[in-house]
Amino acid sequence: GNSVTQMEGPVTLSEEAFLTINCTYTATGYPSLFWYVQYPGEGLQLLLKATKADDKGSNKGFEATYRKETTSFHLEKGSVQVSDSAVYFCAMSTDSWGKLQFGAGTQVVVTP
Amino acid sequence: DAGVIQSPRHEVTEMGQEVTLRCKPISGHDYLFWYRQTMMRGLELLIYFNNNVPIDDSGMPEDRFSAKMPNASFSTLKIQPSEPRDSAVYFCASGASSHNEQFFGPGTRLTVL
Numbered sequence: 097g098n099s100v101t102q103m104e105g106p107v108t109l110s111e112e113a114f115l116t117i118n119c120t121y122t123a124t125g126y127p128s129l130f131w132y133v134q135y136p137g138e139g140l141q142l143l144l145k146a147t148k149a150d151d152k153g154s155n156k157g158f159e160a161t162y163r164k165e166t167t168s169f170h171l172e173k174g175s176v177q178v179s180d181s182a183v184y185f186c187a188m189s190t191d192s193w194g195k196l197q198f199g200a201g202t203q204v205v206v207t208p
Numbered sequence: 209d210a211g212v213i214q215s216p217r218h219e220v221t222e223m224g225q226e227v228t229l230r231c232k233p234i235s236g237h238d239y240l241f242w243y244r245q246t247m248m249r250g251l252e253l254l255i256y257f258n259n260n261v262p263i264d265d266s267g268m269p270e271d272r273f274s275a276k277m278p279n280a281s282f283s284t285l286k287i288q289p290s291e292p293r294d295s296a297v298y299f300c301a302s303g304a305s306s307h308n309e310q311f312f313g314p315g316t317r318l319t320v321l
Contacts, residue, residue: 128308132312137314138314138315139299139301139312139313139314139315140251140299140312142310142311145308145309147308185251189308195253195256195264196241196253196310197253198251199250200250201250201251
C-alpha cells in the first residue's frame with residue numbers, strides 16, 4: 097500500500113549547520129509531495145510542495161526536489177537557525193484532491 | 209483571514225463524559241479535515257468533508273466518534289462516551305479544491321481522565 101517513510105529524530109544541530117531530512121514514499125501513480133512544519137504548541141503549516149517529478153519546492157531557505165527515480169523528497173536547508181527547531185512532516189497525496197498521508201515526523205533541535 | 213479556528217484549545221474531562229470539539233474553517237474553503245495526533249500513532253486522518261458532505265470516514269476509530277458539518281462555516285467532532293485512550297491533540301484543517309493545500313487550526317488538546 098501507499099506509505100511515507102522519513103528519518104527518525106530527534107536531529108540535533110548547531111546553528112548554521114546543514115540540515116537534511118530524508119523522506120521516501122511508496123505509491124501507485126504519481127503523488128503530490130509536501131513538507132509541513134509544526135512549531136511547539138501549534139498546528140501544522142505547509143512549508144513547501146511539489147506536484148510532479150523533478151519539481152523543486154522551496155520556502156524560507158528550505159528546498160526539496162521530487163525524485164521519481166528514487167521515490168524521494170528529501171528536505172534540505174543550508175544554514176539552520178534556532179527558530180527552525182520544530183517537527184517536520186513529509187506527506188503525500190494520491191487522491192484527486194486533498195487526502196494526505198503523513199510520515200511519522202522528525203523533530204529538529206537547533207542549538208545556539 | 210483569521211485562519212482555521214478551533215475550540216476549545218484545551219479540554220479535560222472524565223471518562224464516560226461526552227466531548228464536543230468545534231471547528232470553523234477558512235471562509236471559501238470547500239474541504240474540511242479532522243485529524244488526531246498522538247505520540248504512539250502520529251497524525252491520523254479521521255474524516256473529511258467536501259461541500260459539507262462526509263467523503264471518507266474510514267479513519268474514525270469507532271462508533272463513539274461522530275462528526276458533522278451542518279454548514280460551510282462550522283463542524284463538530286463528538287466523542288461519546290470518552291475514554292482515556294482518546295487523549296490526544298485533535299486538529300481541524302480546511303482547504304480549497306483550487307489549491308491542493310490544507311490549512312491547519314491550532315488544535316484541541318484533549319485529556320480524558
